[in-house]
C-alpha cells in the first residue's frame with residue numbers, strides 16, 4: 001500500500017528544512033495537480049470533521065480562496081463524496097447551503113478470520129449499516145462463494161446506494177504487486193487470488209490489506225488522530241498483528257510486510273507458532289493463548305470460545321480472570337519491543353479483547369511503565385468499538401484518502417458492468 005501522506009505536515013517541514021534528503025529515484029516535481037489534490041484532501045477532511053459546514057466556513061478555516069473552495073466542493077459533489085444539505089439559518093443576507101459527506105456512498109467491508117468472516121456495508125462516515133457472519137473453511141474458493149453471496153444479499157437490502165468498492169482485511173500479508181497472499185500462517189488458504197475472484201463475481205474493485213494496517217487506517221480515516229504522529233496499532237485476536245504510524249506516515253516496508261511483531265520470538269522454549277517458529281509474541285498474547293491458559297488452569301472445563309471466556313470472567317470465574325490477566329501481562333511485555341524500537345506516543349489496541357478493556361488496562365499499563373527505557377510511557381488505549389476496527393478498516397481501504405480519485409473512478413468504470421455507479 002502506498003504510504004498515506006497527510007497534508008498540513010507543518011511540523012516535519014519545520015524540522016527538516018535544509019536537511020530533507022531528496023531521493024531522485026522516488027520524487028516527482030510538484031505539479032498544479034499535486035496542489036489540487038492536497039487542497040481537496042484538506043477540504044474533505046474539514047467537511048468530515050465539521051459537518052454540516054458552509055462553503056464560507058470552509059474557506060475561512062482552510063485559508064483557501066472562496067473560488068478555490070467552490071471548485072473543490074463541486075468536484076467532490078460530482079464524485080458523490082459530498083452532498084448539499086439543508087440551508088443554515090442566517091440573521092440576514094443569503095442563507096448558506098450546508099455541506100456534509102454523502103452517506104449514500106457505501107463500501108462493502110469484509111473482515112476475514114481463520115474460521116469466519118464478517119461481511120458488512122459501511123457508509124462514508126464509518127457507520128456500519130448492515131452486517132452478517134459467514135463461516136469459512138480450508139476451501140478458499142468455496143469460502144469466497146459464500147462471502148460473495150453474503151455481499152449480494154446485503155447490497156440488495158440497501159437499494160439506492162452507490163457502492164465505491166470492496167475492502168477486505170485479513171490475517172496475513174498481501175503482495176502489493178500480485179495481490180496474492182504471501183504470509184498468512186493462521187489462514188490456511190494456499191496461494192489463491194482472492195482479489196481477482198471477488199472482482200470477477202462482484203464487478204467492483206477490491207482492496208486487500210493486512211488487518212492491523214486496515215484497523216489503523218480506520219482510525220486515520222474515521223477517527224480523530226490529529227496531533228498524533230507516532231503510533232502503533234496492535235490488534236489482538238486469534239493472532240497478534242501490528243501496524244506502524246511513524247513521523248506521520250504509515251510504514252509499509254519492503255514487500256509491504258513491516259510490523260510483523262507478532263512473529264518475533266520472545267521465548268525460544270515457547271509453544272509452536274503457525275509461522276513455523278517457536279515462542280512468537282502471539283503464542284503468548286493472542287486470544288488463543290488466553291484459551292490455552294484457561295485450559296491449563298481449569299483442565300476439567302469444556303472447550304469454549306474467547307467470547308465465552310470473557311463472559312466467564314465477568315461472571316466471576318477466577319480461572320477465566322487469571323487467564324485473561326496472564327494474556328494481558330504478555331501483551332504488555334511484548335509491547336516493549338515496539339516501544340524500544342519505535343518510541344510511539346500512542347499505542348492503540350483493537351480486536352476482541354477491547355470489550356473487556358477494564359481487565360487489561362491496569363496490567364498492560366504497569367508492564368509498559370516498568371519497561372519504558374526513558375521519558376513518559378506511551379498512552380495505551382483501545383480504539384473506539386475495537387471489536388469492529390478491522391471491519392471498519394476494510395471500508396477505510398475503499399475510502400482511502402490520498403489515492404488519485406480520477407485513476408480510481410476509471411478503474412471502477414472499467415470493472416463495473418454498465419458503469420452506472422449504482423448498485424444492482
Ligand SMILES: [Zn+2]
Nearest residue numbers: 263273275280
Ligand atoms: Zn510466529
